[in-house]
Amino acid sequence: MTRAGSWVPTTPPTLADVAEVAGVSRQTVSNAVNNPDLLRPDTLARVLDAIDELGYSPNRAARNLRTRSSHLIGLRFAPAQEHTANALMDRFVHSLVETSSAAGYHVLLFPGDPEDPTAGYDQLLRSTAVDAFVATDTYLGNPQATWLETRRAPFVAFGRPWDNEEAVHPWVDVDGAAGVELATTHLVERGHQRIAWVGWRKEQVIGEDRRAGWTRAMRSRGLSTTGLASRSDDTVHSGREASAHLLDEASPTGFVCASDTLAMGVLHTLGERGLVAGRDVAVVGFDDSQVAQVVPPGLTSVRQPLEEVAVEIVRHLEGLLTHPPVRGGGVLLTPELVVRGSS
């Protein structure tokens, strides 16, 4: 019985099949795949030919069982919130898939149980379904990072452990303050002096961090920030109200926002008042969402280097998964500003 030709699908070829065709032992085939250097060139060639001929690819389950590793990275996939402009996940996931694939890992998606945020992690961990996790939602008070640490689960966080100074897990994050500082400085250089901040509520650590970038940029130029800041929810509506209020009370000529969603609210207000973004008033958002890219006249926005984030995460992951593990520290990346018509 041959497998060649136009045969109906059978069970895939195994190591033993290849060994037989190549006239070597199974172990030699295994070595050809995993430690080619151990083989004599001519033996290697013969084995590789056989592998090619049969279309052999090692059975993952068997390999996983033996090596106690799945080469799978778990990622809890939460979708972008509706009615916001925030769609980082899409870009990030793509970068992660690309990068980890290059490193020999695949990405396993699992849903989050809102009731029990650690449930999905626990399940995958105990069943040894994944080798490690990438934790993306490490916001204040989220128990995941701490939980993963106590479980000694290998994981890298996308996001700083804001709330936990004892955290020792590796993380990668983007310097929001630096991004907003970039944005603010950009407006200053465009001649603006009264630049307003449209941000999130005080409880949002990330929002406060971004706000600090605005404060820093303003102060370093000797510009006043008094009466120029507002904080609200991350909705278009809030951005609209906040900017209307700011325009009335403080007559800013520029707005720096904690998100593209809020920036859209600002554009909304400008439109209502017959003001033209980029001509009468400058607006800068955060995240370089698709909205920023397509809304007329184009929204200047802070863009997170998600490709780099993925690269750093995978680098950390590879470190964690070697024997013995190499624990890296935190990595803070700097975003860039994408300038468009709105400024």
Added chain:
Amino acid sequence: MTRAGSWVPTTPPTLADVAEVAGVSRQTVSNAVNNPDLLRPDTLARVLDAIDELGYSPNRAARNLRTRSSHLIGLRFAPAQEHTANALMDRFVHSLVETSSAAGYHVLLFPGDPEDPTAGYDQLLRSTAVDAFVATDTYLGNPQATWLETRRAPFVAFGRPWDNEEAVHPWVDVDGAAGVELATTHLVERGHQRIAWVGWRKEQVIGEDRRAGWTRAMRSRGLSTTGLASRSDDTVHSGREASAHLLDEASPTGFVCASDTLAMGVLHTLGERGLVAGRDVAVVGFDDSQVAQVVPPGLTSVRQPLEEVAVEIVRHLEGLLTHPPVRGGGVLLTPELVVRGSS
């Protein structure tokens, strides 16, 4: 040696560990997990207690090896194109993750090699890393579906096999023509008579399908379509130019677009001419992207029922993965119209 208490992580408990604690044999534990009906209630309870106590979860690799199935669904993850408003993937992936998880499957993401679109599929298939695929980019000329069919790989397509009438694989798709018809009728009911179509190039089968919905709605009301159609690339710029041209030549009072991206171009043109969307001219997009949701005054758009799509896909998948497989046919779902300020 006990595993209980605050012990440092060891290798996870196995079937044998549970068996020992419960005072039964390994098979009985296996049965307790997979065929609880076979056990006597008291034995079952004892085993479940032991499972709980040890925090046992079956080792996936071992189970996969034995059952020759991974309970993993492969999905090639392509990111949303930059500079378009299209971000379906995010919503779809989430729905798929949720639904397949409920059915006991996880989603495995893999990157697409632009050079060789079938490479990733082939690899996963041969290494038996996934049980099935969900193929999302089954556009005209894409070899994936055909390739998967000849390989007899279990897969469900999100998208009709437009180009291949001999295709027998299960698919789920959204009726774009019906969606556009909905949109057009909506404008007619709002009193519009001269409704323009801003679509994609003729080669885009999906675009032609959507266009047919416009034609159908117009003709059924006895409205002329002459001079009211345009076709271009799926970019904001194209939508802008096309709508400018249409306004000059045919004075439409409403625009139905093949995508939110094109609709954004139309909004752009309206803004330039001092026309207000929703008051002077009505605009409808397609996809209900985040852009449609946040752009002022809100873009009316056709929304694909991606949650339902995921449900149908998983239903088909479950059929394919039973023994013997149950091959379903195609499923065509109807989108809905989300009405906002632009109409």
Added chain:
DNA sequence: GTGAAAGCGCTAACAT
């Protein structure tokens, strides 16, 4: 209803 034996396909350790 429960237990014993076998083996899925692979790789680590050792022997040659």
Added chain:
DNA sequence: ATGTTAGCGCTTTCAC
């Protein structure tokens, strides 16, 4: 440099 042996943890016969 290549072959032999053993076993990862599980489920599937098949006895009892």
